[in-house]
Amino acid sequence: xxxxxxxxxxxxxxxxxxxxxxxxxxxxxxxxxxxxxxxxxxxxxxxxxxxxxxxxxxxxxxxxxxxxxxxxxxxxxxxxxxxxxxxxxxxxxxxxxxxxxxxxxxxxxxxxxxxxxxxxxxxxxxxxxxxxxxxxxxxxxxxxxxxxxxxxxxxxxxxxxxxxxxxxxxxxxxxxxxxxxxxxxxxxxxxxxxxxxxxxxxx
Amino acid sequence: xxxxxxxxxxxxxxxxxxxxxxxxxxxxxxxxxxxxxxxxxxxxxxxxxxxxxxxxxxxxxxxxxxxxxxxxxxxxxxxxxxxxxxxxxxxxxxxxxxxxxxxxxxxxxxxxxxxxxxxxxxxxxxxxxxxxxxxxxxxxxxxxxxxxxxxxxxxxxxxxxxxxxxxxxxxxxxxxxxxxxxxxxxxxxxxxxxxxxxxxxxx
Numbered sequence: 001x002x003x004x005x006x007x008x009x010x011x012x013x014x015x016x017x018x019x020x021x022x023x024x025x026x027x028x029x030x031x032x033x034x035x036x037x038x039x040x041x042x043x044x045x046x047x048x049x050x051x052x053x054x055x056x057x058x059x060x061x062x063x064x065x066x067x068x069x070x071x072x073x074x075x076x077x078x079x080x081x082x083x084x085x086x087x088x089x090x091x092x093x094x095x096x097x098x099x100x101x102x103x104x105x106x107x108x109x110x111x112x113x114x115x116x117x118x119x120x121x122x123x124x125x126x127x128x129x130x131x132x133x134x135x136x137x138x139x140x141x142x143x144x145x146x147x148x149x150x151x152x153x154x155x156x157x158x159x160x161x162x163x164x165x166x167x168x169x170x171x172x173x174x175x176x177x178x179x180x181x182x183x184x185x186x187x188x189x190x191x192x193x194x195x196x197x198x199x200x201x202x203x
Numbered sequence: 204x205x206x207x208x209x210x211x212x213x214x215x216x217x218x219x220x221x222x223x224x225x226x227x228x229x230x231x232x233x234x235x236x237x238x239x240x241x242x243x244x245x246x247x248x249x250x251x252x253x254x255x256x257x258x259x260x261x262x263x264x265x266x267x268x269x270x271x272x273x274x275x276x277x278x279x280x281x282x283x284x285x286x287x288x289x290x291x292x293x294x295x296x297x298x299x300x301x302x303x304x305x306x307x308x309x310x311x312x313x314x315x316x317x318x319x320x321x322x323x324x325x326x327x328x329x330x331x332x333x334x335x336x337x338x339x340x341x342x343x344x345x346x347x348x349x350x351x352x353x354x355x356x357x358x359x360x361x362x363x364x365x366x367x368x369x370x371x372x373x374x375x376x377x378x379x380x381x382x383x384x385x386x387x388x389x390x391x392x393x394x395x396x397x398x399x400x401x402x403x404x405x406x
Contacts, residue, residue: 001205001206002204002205002206002349003204003205003206003209003345003346003348003349004236004346004349006206007236007239007240007342007345007346008236008239010239010241012241024405027403027405028399028400028403031399031402031403032399033207033210033211035396035397035399035402036210036211036213036393036396037210037341038213038215038344038356040356040358042394044396044397044402046402047402047403047404048402048403048404049403049404049406050403050404050405050406051406052405052406053405053406056406092397093394095394095395096394096395099394099395101391101392101394101395102391123329126326126330127329127333127378128358130330130333130334130337131333131337131358131378131379134333134334134337134338134341135337135338135340135341135356137338138240138337138338138341138342139210139341139345141241142206142210142342142345143206143207143210145206146205146206146207153241153243153338155243155331155334166406175330175334176334188304188305189304190239191245191296191298191299191302191304192298192299192302192304193238193239193247194238194247194295196231196234196235196238199234199238199247199249199250199251200230200231200234200250200251200252200253201250201251201252201253202227202230202253202255202256203252203253203254203255203256203259203369
């Protein structure tokens with residue numbers, strides 16, 4: 001499936017085939033594609049909780065305000081961005097240096113830059129958590145579409161409740177839920193978008 | 204090009220062919236795909252400034268701390284998410300109702316929900332600006348990849364300076380720059396990612 005076709009075909013789907021599941025291997029392969037998304041300084045400040053057991057889905061349901069798609073989809077990902085990027089980025093970037101893609105001086109420069117940019121800036125930290133998680137989530141949804149799956153990004157959930165119920169770390173920001181599974185019988189068509197001229201300026 | 208191949212092939216590219224440009228028509232087509240990205244309540248709270256003239260590129264260069272890719276790429280998008288979603292969402296969603304995809308009661312419910320969720324919550328407003336802009340930016344980069352283009356998301360710029368120099372509205376948050384163009388001679392290979400098992404938990 002071409003990228004353009006996948007982008008055009010993808011809609012936010014609330015109706016799922018409750019009889020079709022995804023294996024842990026299939027879910028892992030999706031996340032393997034997801035983490036090819038870019039992140040600032042390759043910091044990869046994301047985590048994914050795949051809610052797929054009946055027990056865990058039942059735990060999530062009230063925290064998603066009763067939206068049944070989190071139970072009916074094969075899996076609901078809690079897509080998290082992580083904070084304290086200045087503490088986690090050095091280890092995340094080390095394999096890039098070790099592979100010889102960047103040299104030690106570049107590595108040191110980037111580590112210093114991240115410390116300067118993030119350590120004392122909670123707004124920047126939160127922005128980066130939302131940004132990285134969202135870049136990953138979009139990659140996940142398009143990868144799923146190509147595999148014959150449908151998806152729905154969701155902001156309608158209780159972040160603090162989800163963090164507590166799924167034992168997220170204090171530095172894990174649950175940025176969105178993303179349901180993924182096989183389509184059910186009653187999904188909406190794609191919702192119309194604004195004309196390009198309304199959102200694009202040339203300079 | 205398949206979605207998986209595009210995801211795997213895409214890297215963050217700093218080296219561009221300075222002799223190859225993109226027409227306004229080509230840029231517009233890319234944004235037409237970009238805006239197929241999802242947004243909460245289909246609010247489409249994004250704007251794109253395509254910096255492609257020599258004059259505008261020169262204006263952007265110091266605000267991107269001298270990173271020459273913003274001059275050498277065919278175009279650099281200032282990808283903005285917009286605030287005050289409770290004020291802009293009713294108009295953005297109206298065509299979805301008018302097309303009969305949702306009924307008036309659903310429309311009214313969503314408009315009320317957005318007012319409740321965003322009007323008095325600046326953190327939620329900013330999160331949504333970053334989230335929507337990032338979902339769109341990832342869509343843009345994968346669409347570009349399929350067209351034989353390369354891209355680079357950038358957070359290394361002066362947001363206030365960019366807002367002033369390009370006359371952004373007070374409600375436009377410049378979430379990232381995205382350079383797009385034809386590849387130059389000296390791009391890095393893809394940087395290694397963490398093992399999936401390090402970022403994925405099953406429950």
